[in-house]
Amino acid sequence: GAVVSQHPSRVICKSGTSVKIECRSLDFQATTMFWYRQFPKKSLMLMATSNEGSKATYEQGVEKDKFLINHASLTLSTLTVTSAHPEDSSFYICSATTGGPYEQYFGPGTRLTVT
């Protein structure tokens, strides 16, 4: 149980375009979903916390107009990278929890490459 999926697993887009990444909890209802970004040779960085039906809470330094997060249902959250640039190329991981940060179930990640 407690499976989280992400789609797509890999995406290549041109600079200036937008790309949407989906995160789904397959067999449980996720009250909270988290979006992380992994920079090369660095730690996972929390980008934002998303609660179903409310606006996402962004971490300091993360542009909310650039990284649009929608959590419209208890099983789906989306991250849209708007007007992507090569520096946005990264590995994006989502996680979901039924409550609190302790037990987080991670998706397999999405590799974004902006050319």
Next chain:
Amino acid sequence: AQRVTQPEKLLSVFKGAPVELKCNYSYSGSPELFWYVQYSRQRLQLLLRHISRESIKGFTADLNKGETSFHLKKPFAQEEDSAMYYCALTGANNLFFGTGTRLTVIP
């Protein structure tokens, strides 16, 4: 500020040898600490948490508040233990991760 430090990016041990992955943290309150593991081509998954004091796949980790450490240990490494290991600490409402240690167990 919360911080998790994993000083070793790479660690190689021979099969059957003891292994210790180091994790140090800084946190102003009472920390909750975890170890996550990512096997090759698989998703990140929780390995163990300090509050449950359990042993998972032969791994244990003891929270040492005096040394602000939460090192992950296993007395006899197995080849299937080769993976990326992340130490993590809870903040107010999220997790902070260390940079990870890639463990390679040599047959």
